[in-house]
Amino acid sequence: MASTPNTSTSPITTFPEQTTGTTSEAGLDTSSTSEPDTTSTGQSTGSAAECADGVVADGEVCFGAPVSMNVGKSLMDLVVLDVDQDGHLDILSVNPTAMNPLLLWWSGGGDGTFGEVQQQPTYGSPSAILVTDVNHDKIEDIVLTDTDENGVRVHVNVDGQLINFQQIYASGPVPIGIAKGDFNADNLEDLVVTHDAGSTIGVLRGLAFGYKQPPASYEIAPTGFGIVTGDLNGDGNLDIISVSIEGWTDVFLGDGLGGFDPFGMSVALGTPYQLGLLDATGDGAVDLLCLAGGELYISPGDGAGGLGEAIVHPEIYKPSAFVIADFTHDGTLDMAIGSWDADPIAIFPGSDTGLGPPLGVVALASRRMVAGDFNEDGVLDLALIFGAFGNDSVVVLSSAP
Ligand SMILES: [Ca+2]
Ligand SMILES: [Ca+2]
Ligand SMILES: [Ca+2]
Numbered sequence: 001m002a003s004t005p006n007t008s009t010s011p012i013t014t015f016p017e018q019t020t021g022t023t024s025e026a027g028l029d030t031s032s033t034s035e036p037d038t039t040s041t042g043q044s045t046g047s048a049a050e051c052a053d054g055v056v057a058d059g060e061v062c063f064g065a066p067v068s069m070n071v072g073k074s075l076m077d078l079v080v081l082d083v084d085q086d087g088h089l090d091i092l093s094v095n096p097t098a099m100n101p102l103l104l105w106w107s108g109g110g111d112g113t114f115g116e117v118q119q120q121p122t123y124g125s126p127s128a129i130l131v132t133d134v135n136h137d138k139i140e141d142i143v144l145t146d147t148d149e150n151g152v153r154v155h156v157n158v159d160g161q162l163i164n165f166q167q168i169y170a171s172g173p174v175p176i177g178i179a180k181g182d183f184n185a186d187n188l189e190d191l192v193v194t195h196d197a198g199s200t201i202g203v204l205r206g207l208a209f210g211y212k213q214p215p216a217s218y219e220i221a222p223t224g225f226g227i228v229t230g231d232l233n234g235d236g237n238l239d240i241i242s243v244s245i246e247g248w249t250d251v252f253l254g255d256g257l258g259g260f261d262p263f264g265m266s267v268a269l270g271t272p273y274q275l276g277l278l279d280a281t282g283d284g285a286v287d288l289l290c291l292a293g294g295e296l297y298i299s300p301g302d303g304a305g306g307l308g309e310a311i312v313h314p315e316i317y318k319p320s321a322f323v324i325a326d327f328t329h330d331g332t333l334d335m336a337i338g339s340w341d342a343d344p345i346a347i348f349p350g351s352d353t354g355l356g357p358p359l360g361v362v363a364l365a366s367r368r369m370v371a372g373d374f375n376e377d378g379v380l381d382l383a384l385i386f387g388a389f390g391n392d393s394v395v396v397l398s399s400a401p
């Protein structure tokens with residue numbers, strides 16, 4: 001992976017030619033660099049697969065025309081959950097404005113369409129958002145890290161309303177990142193929070209309602225920035241990977257009882273922007289993906305908790321955001337990744353041999369991305385934040401198999 005096999009200087013031309021299943025609308029769109037394209041940009045990959053024929057084929061990646069919802073505000077992140085409890089996925093974001101932070105959400109119609117924006121106040125200074133079930137009633141709620149309160153704030157879904165219970169669960173100084181998982185196998189989701197001050201992460205054990213206090217603190221390299229959970233050593237227990245603002249990576253192996261053992265630390269990277277876990281190299285072990293310094297770094301996992309020296313993915317140009325999910329519906333995780341330069345959002349399909357050649361989708365400068373089946377056809381769709389900070393839009397790319 002030291003160099004790209006393609007000698008062209010244009011990252012766009014490193015995408016493979018589409019040889020089958022194309023139409024006049026198919027293929028990469030390179031005509032628009034600043035506004036969402038309004039034409040269909042679907043494409044297919046297999047000889048039997050054709051976009052827009054209504055048949056879901058393994059390996060096929062097809063999207064219809066983008067649908068854009070302008071917000072006119074800055075958005076922090078996107079999450080997906082059924083807020084109004086009508087059985088259809090909704091999209092929720094946070095406008096983190098000082099003094100008057102808002103939750104903004106759009107009710108999904110189940111057909112890829114969304115209603116008018118709805119908003120409600122939240123409080124403090126939200127810095128990260130996560131969907132989880134705070135009260136374990138099988139209805140998803142949200143938690144926000146709050147840098148004013150040095151903890152997490154919960155909004156619990158009660159009859160389709162995200163109720164703020166004015167309760168803060170302390171995590172540590174200046175929380176900036178959050179991840180979840182059931183660390184002690186009691187079927188109650190737990191949280192881990194990383195902090196932009198000091199050198200700790202805080203583990204918050206899930207209770208029947210809320211989280212155990214005080215948090216369990218673990219030392220990391222100062223100061224924290226990104227946090228992600230997954231099973232690095234394949235023992236069935238969730239582990240925690242923290243990446244500091246300078247790129248130091250701390251691994252904590254979970255014991256399955258809620259405790260964590262520091263495993264090791266490695267350097268790399270630079271200031272991380274986003275973290276994820278996926279077997280990118282195809283050796284069966286989970287690898288750490290990290291957006292940092294205008295590159296996608298892959299720290300190859302050794303399957304025992306260790307992370308090797310990070311390598312730069314050679315085919316990804318100025319990455320802006322990614323989401324890991326099974327877009328090709330073949331049971332293997334894929335990576336959708338966007339670019340700051342309005343190059344196409346690319347889907348890198350996962351396989352037994354690692355991430356395959358990318359498929360271009362549409363030229364959009366996405367800042368955050370999330371996946372969900374909004375049009376309920378069994379194939380994942382994308383939602384992303386588009387636009388300059390302060391005047392953002394949410395753009396939905398629905399599958400069109
Ligand atoms: Ca809904
Ligand atoms: Ca709940
Ligand atoms: Ca738990």
Ligand SMILES: [Ca+2]
Binds near residue numbers: 372374377381
């Ligand atoms: Ca879909």
